[in-house]
Amino acid sequence: MKSFRPAIHRITRHLAAMAASLLLLAALPLSAQTDVAERRSAEFYNGDGNEVAMWRLFYRDGLSGTLVRQRNLPLDSLPDEINLRLLKDSATFCFPIKNIITSPYGWRERWQRPHRGVDILLRTGDPVRACFDGVVRIARPMGGYGNLVVLRHENGLETVYGHLSKIMVKPRQKVNAGDIIGLGGSTGRSTGPHLHFEVRFQYEPFDPEWILDFSNYTLRTRRLHLDKTYFGISRPKGNKHPIFKADKSIIKERPLRDKPREIYYETKRGDTLERIAMMHSTSVEQIKELNPKLRKIKPGLRIRVR
Ligand SMILES: [Zn+2]
Numbered sequence: 001m002k003s004f005r006p007a008i009h010r011i012t013r014h015l016a017a018m019a020a021s022l023l024l025l026a027a028l029p030l031s032a033q034t035d036v037a038e039r040r041s042a043e044f045y046n047g048d049g050n051e052v053a054m055w056r057l058f059y060r061d062g063l064s065g066t067l068v069r070q071r072n073l074p075l076d077s078l079p080d081e082i083n084l085r086l087l088k089d090s091a092t093f094c095f096p097i098k099n100i101i102t103s104p105y106g107w108r109e110r111w112q113r114p115h116r117g118v119d120i121l122l123r124t125g126d127p128v129r130a131c132f133d134g135v136v137r138i139a140r141p142m143g144g145y146g147n148l149v150v151l152r153h154e155n156g157l158e159t160v161y162g163h164l165s166k167i168m169v170k171p172r173q174k175v176n177a178g179d180i181i182g183l184g185g186s187t188g189r190s191t192g193p194h195l196h197f198e199v200r201f202q203y204e205p206f207d208p209e210w211i212l213d214f215s216n217y218t219l220r221t222r223r224l225h226l227d228k229t230y231f232g233i234s235r236p237k238g239n240k241h242p243i244f245k246a247d248k249s250i251i252k253e254r255p256l257r258d259k260p261r262e263i264y265y266e267t268k269r270g271d272t273l274e275r276i277a278m279m280h281s282t283s284v285e286q287i288k289e290l291n292p293k294l295r296k297i298k299p300g301l302r303i304r305v306r
Contacts, residue, residue, distance in 0.1 A: 059202070063137050063152065065171050067203065068145070068160075082201070082226040084155045086132070086211060086219060094129045094178035095217050096161060096197050097122050099281045103194075105207040116205040117160065117198035118214075122184035123281050124165050124193045130175040131159045131199075131212075139167050139181075145196065146188025149181050157224075158203075162196035163187050206230040263306035269299045280305040 087093060103119035122128075130151055137158070138150035145162035149169060152158050165185025169175060186193045199208040210230070213220050265276060273284045276297075282305055288294060290304040 059152075059156070063135065063172065065138055065140075068138065068142060068148070068150065084157060084201075084224045084226055085222065086155065086157075086224050087222050088154075091133055092177045093132050093219050095212065095214075096120065096128050096131055096159070097126060097184060097195050097281070098217055100283065101209075101214050105205075105209065117162070117196050118208050120195045120197055120214075121278075121281060122193055122195055123279075124183070124185045126184040126281055127180040128161055128164060128182050128184050128195055130177055130179045130181050132157070132177050134159070134175055136169045136171050136173045136175060136181070139169050139171050139173075141187065144189035146190060147182065147185065148188075151175060151181070156201060158198075158200040160196070160198035160200065160205075162198075163190045163194060165193075201226055201231075204231045262304055264302050265305045267297055267299055267301040267303060271297055271299070273297060276303070276305060282306065 097120050099121045101118045102121050103115060105115060105118050107113075108115045128149075132151075132153045134151040134153040136149065137152045138148055140148065142148040145160075147162075147164040147167050149161045149164065149167055150158055151161075161181060163184075163186055164182035165187060166183040167181070168183070169179075169181045175181060184193055184195055190196075197208055198205045199211060200206070206226070207230070211220055211224060212218075263280065265280065267276070273287060277284045277287055287303065287305060290306075294301075294303060
C-alpha cells in the first residue's frame with residue numbers, strides 16, 4: 001500500500017487550481033456542480049494529480065482525523081439529488097465481511113435510538129476489508145465505536161467500520177477495495193463480536209443495504225441516486241421508508257487476489273449445520289455448496305467450511 005501523503009509543492013499547485021474551480025462552481029446551480037465535480041474528478045485522478053479527489057468538493061474541511069459525524073448537517077446545502085458513481089472504469093468493490101446481518105439499519109425500538117449502520121456477524125480476528133478504493137480518514141479508538149476505521153472514497157462516500165479488535169491501517173493511507181483494514185472484534189459499545197458497518201455521504205449515514213445486497217453478495221447498482229430524503233432516522237411513527245432508486249445492473253464482486261485458504265472442521269456430537277455455519281461465520285448454503293456430497297451430519301465427518 002502506498003502512502004497518500006503528497007509532496008508539498010504538488011499541493012500548492014493543486015490548491016491554486018482548486019480555488020479557481022471552486023469560484024467557478026459557486027456560480028453554477030447545484031445539480032450542475034455535481035456534473036462539473038465528476039468531470040473535475042476524472043481530471044484530478046489522471047496523471048500525477050491523483051491526490052486531489054472529487055471529495056474535496058464536498059468536504060471543504062479536508063481529511064479530518066476526529067470528526068465522525070456532524071451534529072447539525074446543513075442538508076439544505078446539498079443538492080436534492082446526487083448521482084454518484086460507485087464503480088468507475090476498472091475499479092472494484094469488496095464486502096467488508098461476508099456474513100449475516102444481525103441488526104439492520106433503522107430505528108431501534110428497544111433502545112429508543114437510531115442504529116446508523118448494519119451489524120454483521122463475525123468471529124474475533126476475522127479480516128475486515130475495505131469496501132471500495134479510498135483513503136483512511138480515521139483509524140483509532142473512538143467511544144462506542146471501539147476501534148474505528150473510516151475510509152473516504154473518491155466519489156465522496158465514506159464507509160465506517162466499528163468494534164475492531166485490531167486496526168491495520170494508518171490515517172491518510174491509500175487502500176484498495178479488498179485490502180484488510182483491521183480484524184473483527186467487540187470493542188466499544190458491543191455485546192459480542194460483530195462489525196458495525198456504515199455508509200455515509202457528508203457525514204450523514206444511509207442504509208448500506210441500498211448499495212450492498214447481503215443476500216447474494218453483490219453490488220446493487222453502479223450509479224447511486226442519492227436523494228436527500230434517504231438521510232435521517234426517526235421513530236417509525238408516520239415515517240415512510242423511502243423508495244430506493246437503482247438501476248437494474250447487478251455487479252458481482254471480483255475474486256480477491258489473496259485467495260482464502262480452505263478450512264475444514266471435524267464434526268462433533270450434537271453439531272447441526274446451522275451451528276457449524278454460525279461458528280465459522282458462514283451460511284448453511286455456503287457449506288452445502290462446498291460439500292456437495294454432504295447429506296446427514298454425524299460425529300467424525302470432515303467438512304469444508306471455507
Ligand atoms: Zn451497529
